[in-house]
Amino acid sequence: MKTPTKTIYDANQDAVAELWPEFESLIPDNESAVEHVLQKLFEYEMIRCHCGNQEAENFARISLRILACRQCSREIRFLARTCFRYVKQLKAWLGAIYLKERRVLITSYRLTRLCNIAFATAHNIVTTLACHLQKELELKPSTDVYSAPLNSFIKILFRRSLISVSYKHPSEPPDESNRNNSQTQEEKESQGFPSSSQSSNDCTANNIDIDLTETDKTVFDAIQQMPISQDSLCVATAMNAAQVSSALVMLEVSGLIEALPGNLFIRCKQRETPSSSGAQRDSLTALGFRAFLTIREIYGGVSRKYLQLYLAAFWCHFDSVRWQQDSLLKILLRGKSIRFQDVLSYVSPLTVSIMPLVQPKLSRNQN
Ligand SMILES: [Zn+2]
Numbered sequence: 501m502k503t504p505t506k507t508i509y510d511a512n513q514d515a516v517a518e519l520w521p522e523f524e525s526l527i528p529d530n531e532s533a534v535e536h537v538l539q540k541l542f543e544y545e546m547i548r549c550h551c552g553n554q555e556a557e558n559f560a561r562i563s564l565r566i567l568a569c570r571q572c573s574r575e576i577r578f579l580a581r582t583c584f585r586y587v588k589q590l591k592a593w594l595g596a597i598y599l600k601e602r603r604v605l606i607t608s609y610r611l612t613r614l615c616n617i618a619f620a621t622a623h624n625i626v627t628t629l630a631c632h633l634q635k636e637l638e639l640k641p642s643t644d645v646y647s648a649p650l651n652s653f654i655k656i657l658f659r660r661s662l663i664s665v666s667y668k669h670p671s672e673p674p675d676e677s678n679r680n681n682s683q684t685q686e687e688k689e690s691q692g693f694p695s696s697s698q699s700s701n702d703c704t705a706n707n708i709d710i711d712l713t714e715t716d717k718t719v720f721d722a723i724q725q726m727p728i729s730q731d732s733l734c735v736a737t738a739m740n741a742a743q744v745s746s747a748l749v750m751l752e753v754s755g756l757i758e759a760l761p762g763n764l765f766i767r768c769k770q771r772e773t774p775s776s777s778g779a780q781r782d783s784l785t786a787l788g789f790r791a792f793l794t795i796r797e798i799y800g801g802v803s804r805k806y807l808q809l810y811l812a813a814f815w816c817h818f819d820s821v822r823w824q825q826d827s828l829l830k831i832l833l834r835g836k837s838i839r840f841q842d843v844l845s846y847v848s849p850l851t852v853s854i855m856p857l858v859q860p861k862l863s864r865n866q867n
Pocket residue numbers: 549550551552553569570571572573574
């Protein structure tokens with residue numbers, strides 16, 4: 501397939517191909533990864549003995565991961581104070597961080613191949629880094645963050661996870677037809693992404709181009725303008741609670757129905773318009789659309805469960821002012837670990853956050 505301009509996907513692949521040899525010459529293996537972390541810890545004055553000693557020359561090296569203070573003989577396991585405490589594949593972690601800090605998106609699959617590690621390990625690295633970014637995002641003032649309904653992204657959500665029905669396996673290669681860059685704005689908008697001019701829509705299953713399963717449609721048909729409970733829906737559709745519950749989540753995420761207090765559901769008459777100013781909305785649309793396009797090109801799609809984490813991961817990708825060299829690494833060196841269980845149990849909210857872009861010249865609140 502020949503395309504006249506470089507796609508986001510190709511540009512990203514090229515960047516990985518260019519940057520990875522650089523990284524490998526800096527950090528060829530896990531041992532040199534430990535050396536690199538130690539060097540950074542000294543550089544950022546993050547190593548300090550209880551006796552007050554923090555000079556690199558006042559520490560002796562006992563083993564790869566242990567220092568000894570020359571003043572008080574205390575042993576310091578320096579990785580124990582960072583997020584890399586239990587990490588074996590340190591090179592892969594640093595590699596993912598290296599690429600992210602250079603505005604390159606790394607997929608679990610690519611990291612698996614580059615570092616010759618298990619897919620599960622690579623996936624854990626990529627998702628945990630995204631969790632760290634999401635945490636940072638939550639620490640930022642809320643006025644700086646734009647929100648968008650999750651259903652804006654419905655076209656790039658794989659319907660797989662505990663809370664939605666599976667229809668496509670994530671390891672399948674992204675659909676080539678999804679990488680068509682030459683669509684017009686109208687075509688893009690007709691694919692479900694809101695534009696600033698498109699303020700509201702009547703919500704019916706027909707005029708919104710969403711892939712609903714037969715189960716979803718049956719449940720949707722049973723929901724009318726009068727609020728109806730989940731139990732009544734089970735009776736009306738002759739389905740079990742799990743099926744109805746799964747359909748309700750999908751319909752709600754799609755913006756077709758609304759949940760009311762008391763576990764009642766009603767059809768949406770209109771999609772909500774963002775209650776922001778025109779300028780903010782334009783900015784939100786542009787940012788959201790960039791994230792949308794990038795996710796579609798690089799990943800093909802993402803799970804509804806982790807959409808927010810992918811958006812957070814793009815923070816690095818888009819925001820070259822806040823995310824410079826070693827900024828992500830510093831977060832991990834600071835050592836506020838995220839537990840594997842927290843990554844597993846993460847679920848994106850119905851309103852996702854999109855990070856603002858700080859333009860180098862227009863930056864107002866750069867710290
Ligand atoms: Zn000491």
